[in-house]
Amino acid sequence: MAVVSLEDIKTAREKLKGVAIKTDLDKSRTFSKMSGNEVYLKLENLQRTGSFKIRGAYNKISNLTEAEKKNGVVAASAGNHAQGVALAATQMGIKSTIVMPEGAPIGKINATQGYGADVILSGESYDEAHAEEERFAKENGATIIPAFNDPDVIAGQGTIGLEILEDLPDVDVVITPIGGGGLLSGVAVALKESNPDIEVIGVEAANAACMSESMKQGCLANLDKVETIADGIAVKCPGDITYKIISEYVDHIVTVEEEEIAHAISLLMERAKLIVEGASATTLAAVLNDKINIQGKKIAIVLSGGNIDLDMISTIIDRGMIKAGRRISFETSLFDKPGALRDLLSVISETGANVISVTHDRLTPEISIKHAQVQVSLETKNSEHVKEIIKTLENHDYEIKGLK
Incomplete structure (x- = not known):
């Protein structure tokens, strides 16, 4: 069967x-x-x-005996299962307790409480929260609502x-x-x-x-x-x-x-x-x-x-x-003289790329004297556009490093 x-x-x-x-x-x-x-x-x-998750949680809780419902339910979860169990239990007038890891996002904690559950923060991981779930169930007679099995x-x-x-x-x-x-x-x-x-x-x-x-x-x-x-x-x-x-x-x-x-x-x-x-x-x-x-x-x-x-x-x-070729970041070095950064940005402008950010650093000890290091982030069209931009910059004698 x-x-x-x-x-x-x-x-x-x-x-x-x-x-x-x-x-x-x-x-x-x-x-x-x-x-x-x-x-x-x-x-x-x-x-x-x-x-x-509301589908499985509600079906499980609806099939509990009256005695099981009376003692409430408990689940260990840091996310969707927590909210599904909380709402399902509230819909049926049953007390629910959710054990979440201490590092659970505050938004998910608030959402779970908003659906009517008591939230216990315990442990640093799901496994530790699960151990607390089992302890709570044994001590209080609550029924565990499994996430999947x-x-x-x-x-x-x-x-x-x-x-x-x-x-x-x-x-x-x-x-x-x-x-x-x-x-x-x-x-x-x-x-x-x-x-x-x-x-x-x-x-x-x-x-x-x-x-x-x-x-x-x-x-x-x-x-x-x-x-x-x-x-x-x-x-x-x-x-x-x-x-x-x-x-x-x-x-x-x-x-x-x-x-x-x-x-x-x-x-x-x-x-x-x-x-x-x-x-x-x-x-x-x-x-x-x-x-x-x-x-x-x-x-x-x-x-x-x-x-x-x-x-x-x-x-x-x-x-x-980045995977779609819609954004790139890279480093290059410039002679530390008036107009050097303007010239770099002018070349970039010719490629049709849009500048997101520029960081100009002339003080870091690792940079050669009379040079400045520039970090640039660009908005691009696609992977082919990225290749065109890099080729254009290299043709203008800019050394490209740390491309990502």
């Missing part, structure tokens, strides 16, 4: 009516043209609490697959991010049990590829560390339930690099006017960077969430802009 069935997912959908919104499946002309496929974006970044949670996430089928019955390929595997597991069951011909693909950040490593080893693998801007899928070890389902139902798992994720975030903001977090952007990154060998297909891409920290956006945009 399957751990999670299609009927479980259909039942979850009925329970989620009036709680989770049915998000749009939006066709993107831009990304369709860029990839050579018909690309549809499943906008879970516009879901309540800003991610798909639970049949009810998986069934709730699987409702996304039903919605995709309803809006695009002839979909060829569906792509979702992978962290612990709850989202991919639920979507895969919903799709494959409805139409086995649909190709289901999961995407991990290369720096947090615990499911890929588990598949390679043939058993659950625990990574030593994970470090990625896709913090929503920064998981060291998948669940045994999700591993089993993904092994049976998922066709391929691919990975994407940090710069590819950053570029996808930037593209979604610039071309689709959508704010997404790193985990969401992995799916588009896989399609646009040829990680998936498909052409002329109808592809549904799940954008799993939009809860990105504002203080991260600037860095992510910069990384994406």
Whole structure:
């Protein structure tokens, strides 16, 4: 008997009516043209609490016994799961406690409290917060709400697959991010049990590829560390339930690099006017960077969430802009004489580049006397434009260093 069935997912959908919104499946002309496929974006970044997590959390809590509900629920999370559990519990009049690492962003702490949860800050990492979660549950009789490795949670996430089928019955390929595997597991069951011909693909950040490593080893693998801007899928070890389902139902798992994720975030903001977090952007990154060998297909891409920290956006945009050839920085040296900086900027102006910033330094001891070091940041058009700029500067005898 399957751990999670299609009927479980259909039942979850009925329970989620009036709680989770049915998000749009939006066709993107831009990304369709860029990839050579018909690309549809499943906008879970516009879901309540800003991610798909409300689906699984609500389904799990709704299935608790009255005794379990009376004692409340607890979850360890620094992000989307925290907010999903908080709102789901509040919707049902149940007390919720969320354990977050002490370094959790203040915005996420405030959002979780705003949805009605008590927040405990404990430890420096998710693992330490998880230990406090287990202690709290044992001491207070609260029920732990797992982030991914639970049949009810998986069934709730699987409702996304039903919605995709309803809006695009002839979909060829569906792509979702992978962290612990709850989202991919639920979507895969919903799709494959409805139409086995649909190709289901999961995407991990290369720096947090615990499911890929588990598949390679043939058993659950625990990574030593994970470090990625896709913090929503920064998981060291998948669940045994999700591993089993993904092994049976998922066709391929691919990975994407940090710069590819950053570029996808930037593209979604610039071309689709959508704010997404790193985990969401992995799916588009896989399609646009040829990680998936498909052409002329109808592809549904799940954008799993939009809860990105504002203080991260600037860095992510910069990384994406650099990869796209839209921004460069470099150093060069000038004779320290009147007009030298003007001459450099005049050459740059002729190339059509836009100056973002200039730092002129003549005092650092490492700089030769009678010289000045100049650091320049430029806004550029594309990678070819960057090559033209560098060639033009070198033709004017400027030595370019530290190009990035």
